[in-house]
Amino acid sequence: MDQIGTTAIWLGVAVSAYAVVASLVGARAGVGELVVSGRRAVYMALLVAFVGSAALIVAFLTNDFSIEYVANNSNIVMGRGYTLVAFYAANEGSLLYITLALALMASISVRLAPHRFSAAMPYTVAILAVVLAFLFGTMATLANPFETLSVVPPDGRGINPLLLHPGMYSHPPLIMSGLVGITIPFAFASGALISGEYGDDWVDIARIFAIVMWGILGIGMLLGAWWAYTILGWGGYWSWDPIENVAMMPWLVLTAFIHSIMVQRRRGMFRMWNIVLIGIAFVLAQLGMSINRGGSVVSVHSFAESSLGLLFLSFMVLSLVFAFGLFVWRYPRLRSERAIESFMSREASFLVNNFLLLVVTAITLWGVVYPLVSGLARDVDVSVSAPYFHRVNGPVLLLIVIVMGIGPLLPWRRTSTRSLKRWLMAPLGAAALTVIGLVAFGIWEFWAVLGFAAVVFALVAVLEEWWMGARARIVNMGEMPWVAWWRLINGNRPRHGGYIVHVAVLSVAIGVIGTQFFDQRYDAAIGLGESLVLDDYRIEYVDKRIDDRPDRLAQWARIDVYEIDPSDYAVEQAAADAIGKAGFTVVTEERPGDRLVGELDPSHEFFRNFNQVSVRSGIKTSPVEDLYVIPRDFLEDERVSLAVSINPLAMWLWIAGPIFLVGTVVALWPHPALERVARRRRSGERVATGEPAVALES
Amino acid sequence: MLTFDEPIAMWTRTILLVRGHSKLRFWVGLVLAVSAVVFGVVGACVWEEDLTTDQRVYQLSTQLMCPVCDGQTLDQSQAQLSLDMQEVIRRKVEDGESNAEIREYFVDRYGEVVLASPNAGGFNLVVWVMPLVIFVGGALLVGNAFLNMRRQRRAGSESSVKGEAVDDVEATVDVDDSLGEYLERADREMTVAIGRREMTKGEDKG
Ligand code: HEM
Ligand code: HEM
DSSP, X not given: OHHHXXXXXXXXXXXXXXXXXXXXXXXXHTOHHHHHHHHHHHHHHHXXXXXXXXXXXXXXXXXXXXXXXXXXHOOTTSOHHHHHHGGGSSHHHHHHHHHHHHHHHHHHHHHHSOGGGTTTHHHHHHHHHHHHHHHHHHHHHTOOTTOBOSSOOSSOOOOOGGGOSGGGGTHHHHHHHHHHHTHHHHHHHHHHHHHTOOTTTHHHHHHHHHHHHHHHHHHHHHHHHHHIIIIISSSOSOOOOHHHHHHHHHHHHHHHHHHHHHHHHHHSOOHHHHHHHHHHHHHHHHHHHHHHTSSSSOOSOOOOOSTTHHHHHHHHHHHHHHHHHHHHHHGGGGOOSSOOOOSSSHHHHHHHHHHHHHHHHHHHHHHHHHHHHHHHHHSOOOOOOHHHHHXXXXXXXXXXXXXXXXXXXXXXXXXXXXXXXXHHHHHHHHHHHHHHHHHHXXXXXXXXXXXXXHHHHHHHHHHHHHHHHHHHHHHHHOOOHHHHHHHHHHHTHHHHHHHHHHHHHHHHHHHHHHHHHHOEEEEEEEOTTEEEEETTEEEEXXXXXXXXXXXXXXXXXXXXXEEOOGGGGHHHHHHHHHTTOSEEEEEOOOOTTOEEEEEEOOEEEEETTTTEEEEEOEEEOOSSEEEEEEEEEEOTTSOXXXXXXXXXXXXXXXXXXXXXXXXXXXXXXXXXHHHHHHHHHXXXXXXXOSOOOOBOOO | OOOXXXXXXXXXXXXXXXXXXXXXXXXXXHHHHHHHHHHHHHHHXXXXXXXXXXXXXXXXXXXXXXXXXXXXXXXTOOOHHHHHHHHHHHHHHHTTOOHHHHXXXXXXXXXXXXXXXXXXXXXXXXXXXXXXXXXXXXXXXXXXXXXXXXXXXXXXHTTOSTTOOOSSSOOBOOTTOOHHHHHHTHHHHHHHHHHHHHHHHHHHHO
């Protein structure tokens, strides 16, 4: 296996290098055959990446411990399901996976690129192939996953215990593909720019791939967050850890990009800016890969630690120089045709959107690098973690939610203050009602109230759009409400897909506000037959189960969850309050008000080879709140030390996932008519319009 | 505590003096004022007091890093040291020490790296001020780009016929507008048209 694999990697170096040379020479010298063969070399790169990956997977499945990487990340007792995916569990294999993903996506995109783009294609192919060559080359020289051991161990070390989780099948492959995939829109943008012939056409293709990668990355992050929530055992899902930040930054920039290319598509503006944005996204994606691979900043979950960080960093700097040079070189061709006409127009709202998203990105980047700055400037180690990011990014994120509500209400070009005011009535009214309602319910936290109001504002703005549009159809054509809404969405999928995504963002916002401002936590050790009471839950420790295996000691706590009537426990509660405890322990006795609402089975596993603990939380979830229980430790005296928290509205974080996916797919669903119109308008051709002289927005 | 509104006010005034455009001035002013308030409040906001002991222990444990775990705060970590540190925090809270004192105690023992976010003082002021600089700098850039475009357009529109009458007058579709833009607004126009039809119907009856 190792020979097949190593050969495949070296072949990969060769074919991708060939693709670069053939494409460039072919384009410059005008030799069509060379260009075509350069393109085919990308398909070849896919083939060899596939063979390499297959070889590694086979090595894992057959427990071929003569390969060092297999021996380090697998063992005999491991579930077969996990051996299948263990190949991307650490640095070398994940490089191979990234290469495979990029080769696959590059091949698809090259295959699908429309004919009218053909003059730019050689350059696009060359850029893709440079990145492929870099990845293959790194594996061939510094990080070969097929490195063999001189002494074959009888058994492997096993996979990192944190990775034994269903999340392993989804989060790493998605997030790695999404990050490396940003190369594709970047390659198309740069290709167009180098060839110099495609004023605005590249944005159609770039939009598709940018949204695909953005969607993959978004879902990948959400899955990572969910993974963290279920196993890292701190009840959190996002700790502003460097690894999380480096995934979020390019995603934010891509978000800015997919908004701002709408302006170029429709109005021929923001041309320079769009190039800059995709360049930044690409460079930040490389920063992500660099930080994941090495050393410079501490992280809770970087599983690919190695010495390659610096190499990736150098590649990032090269990309930066390349993108910047390209931009400067082509600057004269990038002037906009039109200017923004009014501050109250959709163009302008996109400008604000871009501004806010980039501010969050820049602040986050600053927070990530500040420990290095401090180290260099005064030789003092500092940490920059969640409390910092909450304070500095929180307000900007809030502004984003608000602007997200206003933007869609503004038409292109300009609007009258009067019509804007009319459209703003319902959202503002609803937001005001929200504030009143929350305060009436005794919720005073300033930022939380503001946050909820902003969410309601933006939500009602979208609903208003849908309601007005659908109502027009209902009244006019007598359609059923659902049909009307569906047709409305279908009539302009990119737009309404976007609005659905906005709703998903609001859903995340609800979850974030709920969990950040209203979470409760209580830690205590209780024995069998004892209960722990927090808020209106009683958590009874009923049973314990042990599974002692060669590689680990696993222990489960069987826990019954009761919903209680707090007045039944008034005495204990008063006693707890008096000493400042959030909860208290009672010896179990049935009280009439207690109602069994769930059974949880959280576990605590100690992995001997790794000297590492992995906990699996027990979560009783509902749209209102999650009850979240972690066994921190099983004590000598048969008690279990539990950390219990109540995380309000946490479920909305995960509900956002499917909504996000639907919205992304709707936005991406091909819409030939709209695209033709956009293209024709750009190329200056006049479209017969009939008589569109309808008075607008009166 | 930091007050952030001073520089913003100065910058606002500068922009507003340099370029005069009433409506825009209002919006820019509004945005900057809102951000000044937002940042001012955030800067001045101190979360503490009237919390129970447990809540304060929890709060502090989110503000201190576990010294032996990569990048985890105390409340996230399962390490024994982190549990011990939380016990220390509890004792100190019960002894009536303030959050700042407790943080200081751990800084003395483990160095600044134990704080999950640096104190806003000394060199570390930089880490707190930079976000504001980014925000305001960005706002100025955007505002400037926007004004430039607008000026250009004004200059251009004097010679062309179709660009006139922009301001608060109700916008109409230029005859020049192409189908795409027309379609794109169709949802909303239909609504308006129907609204109007309904109105006229009502008038007919009445
Ligand atoms: C908020 C949550 C998370 C975010 C934003 C996140 C982000 C990332 C990023 C940026 C990468 C690197 C991709 C690349 O190098 O191309 C990555 C890889 C990975 N993540 Fe996560 N992650 C999260 C949570 C988790 C959790 C909780 C686990 C497991 C316990 C996990 C396991 C992995 C694995 C196994 C990889 C592949 C490692 C490799 O490159 O070899 N992630 N994630
Ligand atoms: C900051 C404020 C934001 C504003 C003003 C804004 C505004 C808009 C508008 C007006 C559209 C519809 C454009 C059309 O007519 O087709 C749109 C589309 C979209 N928005 Fe937003 N948005 C904001 C934030 C976000 C965020 C945070 C996300 C995602 C995380 C997002 C994701 C999308 C997507 C995916 C589309 C569809 C793009 C396409 O189909 O090409 N937006 N946005």
